[in-house]
Amino acid sequence: MNRYIYEISKDKEEREVKNERILNLFDTYADDLYRFAVSYTGSKQEAEDIVQDLFLKLISKNIILGKSYEKAYLMKMTANLCKDYLKAGRVTQTASYDALEDYLGADVTVTGEDRLVYDSLMELEEAFREPIYLHYYEGYTYREIAGILQISESAVAMRISRGKEALRKRMEV
């Protein structure tokens, strides 16, 4: 029989340091994770919930992230949560850019081009959309995308190639 002893530390200073670290992560990456979740689910509401869920998980699991890989790790967690949300049927329909537009900042000028690019991308199958987004917007390499989406590098290359073609056709219509 193995015996473990857990003690509840009430060290205020330690708690505050951790609190600060999580909040810093949120302030640094909230928009990036939100955009990624929007591109994945097509839903503003679900994307917000996913980002909130992610940070509460970080806290509950007491996960400590190294600087060098923190963003990639958060992106991977976001991808997993998006998959869970889609699988659970929490995302019922993919909204068009019009549905998103109302919530953009007051200083943002929306163009017809934005609508075309967004709606064209969201019309792509999820399998093509995510690698395209991560490559074009985030600038990740095929290898990094493979790690985030947990698929092979060759699958990433194939999906980006086919997705790019499909996107181009949609945008030309």
Place this chain on the structure above:
Amino acid sequence: MERRVQDTFHKITMDETKKEEIRAAIGESRKRNYTWLKCVAGAAACMAILLGVPATRQAIVHAADYVRQIFHTADGGGVEYESTGNELRFSIATGDREYVRIENDRIYLNVGEEKIDVTEACGEDSYYRYEQVNADGSRSVIFVGGTAEDVGWVELLFDADGNYVFNQMKVPTDEAGMAAGWVNKAMHAEGVPCGDSLLDQELEK
């Protein structure tokens, strides 16, 4: 193409009001999230069994009432609460018995003298539920879920009044530390917070 995607998505940012809500939720969670210091684990520290006392204010209050009270798990282990000044100590002994056994691709739950074939009830999102009531009125609820390749189990302990006091689990997780779907589903069905904010919010209603 790259520039067009960048220009479009750069304009998409999270609503500031929502950001404030999340910051507040993070702050609130931190207040309730105590730091667990694991010690005296010795050579057993590498075991894949996770042990957890619910880190909620309510549970801590319950725990404070159980000064030196012992709860027994179905595998012969147990948890002992002890209040020591400004700290609460949870001394947890894990049993030697493995609840789950795979034989010929069938999943069996072993509790006491019982050996139950739970294969049909188990899947990626489904589980088998077993409950054992102890002489003192406390209850041990065991869930077995997953497939023969990635089976796992969760045990929840409740006191005689039905308050959740402890869990131990051995469940597979992915690289991001996420447990299989059946784990959250089972804990939620039992009215126990599982770390999924959406499900946990439902419990608070």
